[in-house]
Amino acid sequence: MRRHEIPGVPGVLTPQQCVQTAQSIADTQESDGAIPWSVGGHTDPWDHVENLMALTAAGLLEPARAGFDWCRNTQRADGSWPIQTRNGVIEDANTDSNFCAYIATGVWHHVLITGDRRFAAQMWPTVSRAIELVLSMQLADGQISWARSDAGMMDDALLTGCASIYHSIRCGLALANYLDDPQPEWEVAVGQLGHAIAEHPELFNAKDTHAMEWYYPVLTGAVQGAAAHARIASRWDEFVVPGLGIRCVDHRPWVTGAETCELVMALDAVGDRTRALEQFTAMQHLRESDGSYWTGLVFTDGKRWPVERTTWTGAAMILAADALSRTTPAGSIFHGVDLPRGLEGEFDCACDRV
Numbered sequence: 001m002r003r004h005e006i007p008g009v010p011g012v013l014t015p016q017q018c019v020q021t022a023q024s025i026a027d028t029q030e031s032d033g034a035i036p037w038s039v040g041g042h043t044d045p046w047d048h049v050e051n052l053m054a055l056t057a058a059g060l061l062e063p064a065r066a067g068f069d070w071c072r073n074t075q076r077a078d079g080s081w082p083i084q085t086r087n088g089v090i091e092d093a094n095t096d097s098n099f100c101a102y103i104a105t106g107v108w109h110h111v112l113i114t115g116d117r118r119f120a121a122q123m124w125p126t127v128s129r130a131i132e133l134v135l136s137m138q139l140a141d142g143q144i145s146w147a148r149s150d151a152g153m154m155d156d157a158l159l160t161g162c163a164s165i166y167h168s169i170r171c172g173l174a175l176a177n178y179l180d181d182p183q184p185e186w187e188v189a190v191g192q193l194g195h196a197i198a199e200h201p202e203l204f205n206a207k208d209t210h211a212m213e214w215y216y217p218v219l220t221g222a223v224q225g226a227a228a229h230a231r232i233a234s235r236w237d238e239f240v241v242p243g244l245g246i247r248c249v250d251h252r253p254w255v256t257g258a259e260t261c262e263l264v265m266a267l268d269a270v271g272d273r274t275r276a277l278e279q280f281t282a283m284q285h286l287r288e289s290d291g292s293y294w295t296g297l298v299f300t301d302g303k304r305w306p307v308e309r310t311t312w313t314g315a316a317m318i319l320a321a322d323a324l325s326r327t328t329p330a331g332s333i334f335h336g337v338d339l340p341r342g343l344e345g346e347f348d349c350a351c352d353r354v
Contacts, residue, residue, distance in 0.1 A: 020291030022058030033070030054315035079133030098161035104172035142192030167220035190342035
């Protein structure tokens with residue numbers, strides 16, 4: 001496996017501090033490889049994978065591999081994972097499509113950094129089953145249902161989740177190409193999904209008070225170029241709190257570190273590196289002395305809320321540091337330059353025929 005430098009952002013975060021944060025994440029890992037939100041907290045598949053990506057970027061490959069083993073060992077026969085577990089006990093057995101798709105992003109990220117083809121081949125069946133499961137939840141106009149339970153599949157699709165799935169499928173296609181196992185049906189499906197995100201916002205259950213709905217189509221490459229810059233500009237003043245980061249919800253006085261770092265990566269992806277660095281610097285008030293990060297701050301009274309330091313907040317910070325510093329080969333994963341875009345073009349949506 002390749003050796004790589006550790007991310008750092010001059011004047012803001014040293015490589016040693018990056019490793020310290022990664023170690024604070026690894027310290028929460030349970031014996032089966034699961035990484036919960038915090039010690040004793042619950043584990044969900046999406047944030048678990050985000051943590052593995054951070055560990056990989058910071059060079060903590062052993063706990064990262066243990067976490068990927070958890071993904072292989074706990075995947076259900078249909079390709080899914082439960083929405084939530086705690087200490088190995090399932091608390092929510094339902095299926096979230098975005099939670100399941102993210103394994104493709106995590107595995108491709110790990111392969112980009114390590115160059116480990118054996119790992120790629122080992123994880124390919126897990127990734128393939130997960131993406132097939134997700135695509136079985138695709139609706140007629142290209143959007144993907146957000147959840148499924150024993151009662152059936154939800155009719156609702158969420159923009160943030162679908163944007164993340166769009167990027168994950170592209171990572172899955174990159175992995176398929178790397179392993180010489182082409183997936184033409186995925187190419188069609190991701191093209192339809194990308195078209196739905198970029199051209200048909202009415203297909204999604206609106207959650208536009210949330211910051212993620214604002215920047216995620218840009219972060220994941222579904223909205224690009226002038227449209228991406230216009231989208232960021234359209235709500236900048238509603239979400240950005242100068243010197244502190246961004247609000248999680250537009251009408252609440254609450255800034256959160258993970259959302260701020262995701263915005264950093266979105267800004268970096270569209271070339272707005274000055275403001276990306278400003279936001280990365282702004283969120284550092286959430287850092288604790290052991291390298292962990294508080295989830296957020298209610299800035300009207302200066303109180304941490306919730307009173308928890310979450311692994312995934314530290315993980316998002318590490319990934320943002322890597323994006324800004326261009327340190328590892330996966331630092332530009334959200335630029336999407338080398339990711340397949342699938343079959344693009346005009347798609348026949350029912351909404352186009354109304």
